[in-house]
Amino acid sequence: xxxxxxxxxxxxxxxxxxxxxxxxxxxxxxxxxxxxxxxxxxxxxxxxxxxxxxxxxxxxxxxxxxxxxxxxxxxxxxxxxxxxxxxxxxxxxxxxxxxxxxxxxxxxxxxxxxxxxxxxxxxxxxxxxxxxxxxxxxxxxxxxxxxxxxxxxxxxxxxxxxxxxxxxxxxxxxxxxxxxxxxxxxxxxxxxxxxxxxxxxxxxxxxxxxxxxxxxxxxxxxxxxxxxxxxxxxxxxxxxxxxxxxxxxxxxxxxxxxxxxxxxxxxxxxxxxxxxxxxxxxxxxxxxxxxxxxxxxxxxxxxxxxxxxxxxxxxxxxxxxxxxxxxxxxxxxxxxxxxxxxxxxxxxxxxxxxxxxxxxxxxxxxxxxxxxxxxxxxxxxxxxxxxxxxxxxxxxxxxxxxxxxxxxxxxxxxxxxxxxxxxxxxxxxxxxxxxxxxxxxxxxxxxxxxxxxxxxxxxxxxxxxxxxxxxxxxxxxxxxxxxxxxxxxxxxxxxx
Numbered sequence: 001x002x003x004x005x006x007x008x009x010x011x012x013x014x015x016x017x018x019x020x021x022x023x024x025x026x027x028x029x030x031x032x033x034x035x036x037x038x039x040x041x042x043x044x045x046x047x048x049x050x051x052x053x054x055x056x057x058x059x060x061x062x063x064x065x066x067x068x069x070x071x072x073x074x075x076x077x078x079x080x081x082x083x084x085x086x087x088x089x090x091x092x093x094x095x096x097x098x099x100x101x102x103x104x105x106x107x108x109x110x111x112x113x114x115x116x117x118x119x120x121x122x123x124x125x126x127x128x129x130x131x132x133x134x135x136x137x138x139x140x141x142x143x144x145x146x147x148x149x150x151x152x153x154x155x156x157x158x159x160x161x162x163x164x165x166x167x168x169x170x171x172x173x174x175x176x177x178x179x180x181x182x183x184x185x186x187x188x189x190x191x192x193x194x195x196x197x198x199x200x201x202x203x204x205x206x207x208x209x210x211x212x213x214x215x216x217x218x219x220x221x222x223x224x225x226x227x228x229x230x231x232x233x234x235x236x237x238x239x240x241x242x243x244x245x246x247x248x249x250x251x252x253x254x255x256x257x258x259x260x261x262x263x264x265x266x267x268x269x270x271x272x273x274x275x276x277x278x279x280x281x282x283x284x285x286x287x288x289x290x291x292x293x294x295x296x297x298x299x300x301x302x303x304x305x306x307x308x309x310x311x312x313x314x315x316x317x318x319x320x321x322x323x324x325x326x327x328x329x330x331x332x333x334x335x336x337x338x339x340x341x342x343x344x345x346x347x348x349x350x351x352x353x354x355x356x357x358x359x360x361x362x363x364x365x366x367x368x369x370x371x372x373x374x375x376x377x378x379x380x381x382x383x384x385x386x387x388x389x390x391x392x393x394x395x396x397x398x399x400x401x402x403x404x405x406x407x408x409x410x411x412x413x414x415x416x417x418x419x420x421x422x423x424x425x426x427x428x429x430x431x432x433x434x435x436x437x438x439x440x441x442x443x444x445x446x447x448x449x450x451x452x453x454x455x456x457x458x459x460x461x462x463x464x465x466x467x468x469x470x471x472x473x474x475x476x477x478x479x480x481x482x483x484x485x486x487x488x489x490x491x492x493x494x495x496x
Contacts, residue, residue, distance in 0.1 A: 008035040015041060016115040018052075019097055021107065033101040040094045044139070044164040045116040047095035051086045054079060056108035061100040066090040069166050079110075089117065092166060121161040121169050127153075130176035139164045147176035150191030150286070180209035187213045187221065188291050189299075192272050194284030208275050212242055215268040215291035222298035223249070223270060224262040224351070227286040227376070231276065236285055238263060239271040246271065260332070261350035264298070297339035297347055304328045304354040304375070316342050324354035327370040327433075331355050358384040362436075369415055371431035378431055382419040388412065388436055 012019070019037045039047045049064060056062060062079035068091060076088050076095075088095075095114070101107050120137035130147040141161040147153050155174025162170050178193035192211050215221050223238060230236060235253045239246040249263040249270070272287065292298040297314040300307055304325050311318040318339040324330055333352025340348050356370040369386050372378045389412050415434065 008033065010035065010037045012037065012039040012114070013041070017113075019049075019110075019112040019114065021099070021110045032103055033099070033107065035099045037097040037099075038094065039096070039114050041116045043093055044119055045093055046119045047090040047093070048115050048117045049088045049090075049095060049097075050113045051082050051084055051088075052111040052113050053084060054082050054108075054110045056110065057102055057106065059102040059104075060106075060108045061098070062110060063098050064088050065096045065098060067092050067094050069168075091119075093119070119165075119167050121167045124159060124169060125173045127174060127176045129178075130174075132173075137161060137167075139167050143169065145174050149189075149288075150178060150193040151176040151196075152179050181211055183212045183214075185214050187215045187289060190289055191226075192285075192287040192289065194274055194276075194286075197278075207277065209273070211272040213270045213272070213289055214242075215265075217268060219268050219291045219293055220298075221265040221268070221270050221289050221291055222262050223265075223272075224288045224290075224301055225258065225260050225285065226288050226303055227284070228252075228258055228260075229283050230285070231278070231283040233277045234283060235273075235275045237273045239273075240265040240269075241267060242269050242271050295345065297345045300337070300347070300351050302351055302354060304356070305330075311339075314339055314345075316340065316345050320347075322352055322354075327356055327368040327374070328354040329357050357386075358382060359386050362386055362388045366435070366437035369434040369436065371417065371433075372419075374431045374433070376431075378419055380419060382417065384417045386415045388415065 010019075017039075019039075039049075041047055054062070056079050060079070062082070063075055064077045064082075066074045066076050068074050074091070076090070077086070097112060099110070118138060120139075121141065123137070124132050124134065124143045124145075126132045127145060127147065129151045130145060130153070132143055132145050134143045135141055139161050143159045143161075145153060145155075145157055145159075153174050154177050156171050157174070159169045159171050159173070161167050177196040180195040184190060190213075192213070195209055213221060228236070230252055235251075237251045237253070238249040240249050241247065247266060249265070250259055252258075268291075270289070274285070276283070288301055288303075290299050290301065292314070295315070297316075297318060299314060300309075300320050300322075302322050302324075305323055305328060306325070307320050307322045309318055309320045316339055319336060320338075321336050322330065322333075323335075330352045331354075333350045335352065337347045337349045337351065339345050356372055356374040358372040362369075367388075372382045372384060413436070
């Protein structure tokens with residue numbers, strides 16, 4: 001049986017070029033076209049394809065295909081989703097474009113530009129309760145991982161981008177876990193955390209954990225209960241010493257008031273024991289410890305905040321003032337405390353807490369919105385509303401570590417957040433960070449010229465005696481750039 005199709009195969013190896021349907025020869029009547037264009041570049045490079053033009057009928061087919069590390073074909077895009085300006089990158093050094101004309105033989109139009117790019121490793125995943133820093137994503141680059149205080153790295157602390165032909169990381173990203181028990185010698189500053197829960201068949205491990213903390217000689221330990229959310233059968237006990245007969249500083253099994261202001265050991269050692277039926281993320285504890293010398297108050301600590309002190313050694317008479325990070329507010333304590341009592345120094349009040357606000361009125365040129373209880377997980381049934389007002393600006397929102405961006409049309413914006421009251425079914429409510437800033441936008445050509453002939457005007461800040469001159473640059477009748485100068489400092493803003 002005779003074929004009524006015309007098949008063509010076109011190969012490209014230049015580092016840059018075009019795949020253009022206008023280069024196809026005209027088809028005789030009654031035939032339709034099957035054509036495959038293949039771009040193969042140097043090993044270690046990939047192919048970046050940009051759509052310049054595409055105009056095809058519904059009965060035509062255009063698909064862009066790559067090859068994975070196993071040699072299997074991958075469909076990267078097809079004509080139903082292609083738009084002008086779209087960029088597609090191949091995972092290897094080869095990419096192909098398959099085109100099939102309509103059965104009746106009509107030919108649509110498409111033009112694709114290709115160029116090479118260096119293949120690189122993907123961004124490594126940041127471990128929960130940890131950080132990752134990357135020097136380079138190209139082969140030879142190194143990613144370094146570390147955990148927040150109290151967590152321990154499970155896996156390699158460094159990964160290297162290897163395999164120039166198809167770059168991959170040298171191993172799996174590590175995780176950060178709080179371990180069940182341990183011993184700390186010469187303890188100065190650190191954290192003891194309830195153990196991270198196991199999953200699967202190991203879910204019932206870590207039912208009884210014990211930690212031993214030993215400070216340098218002639219020092220004492222202050223233990224600050226940053227978080228205490230125990231289950232009905234959980235028990236946390238703190239002893240002032242390592243022996244069986246040591247004084248009990250706190251025992252959750254005895255009931256009574258929880259010492260959120262912390263407890264102080266009589267000597268240089270403390271033992272912590274935690275007993276639980278089922279470790280999980282919803283219950284547990286965070287204890288921060290610090291060693292201090294006799295005759296001094298211990299060094300204060302404020303999570304999600306900072307403080308200033310009149311004496312870095314925290315002797316008697318030291319005054320400490322606390323402030324919270326943006327998005328948090330002071331709770332459960334005063335903003336100022338003092339070290340008193342020369343015989344046995346202590347703080348005259350407890351350190352406050354800095355809590356992420358669940359809603360409120362926010363004013364000013366910029367700020368941050370945090371999920372409730374940040375940086376911990378938020379709870380069930382949260383209902384928060386933030387009202388933002390940025391004066392005569394418009395509000396510009398960006399979500400941290402995300403491409404999401406949003407701008408308002410007025411100086412006022414309301415952000416609401418609701419968490420599932422029935423429980424977090426589809427994973428943990430880890431939280432979010434939203435930054436906002438007020439931006440001046442002037443979209444007008446009616447700007448007077450100053451004495452030097454430059455168009456613009458002087459704007460005096462309401463919060464300072466300084467003034468700034470705003471220059472406007474035009475292309476035809478459109479405003480394309482805004483540049484602000486204040487005291488010889490230049491600030492560039494996007495076009496309107």
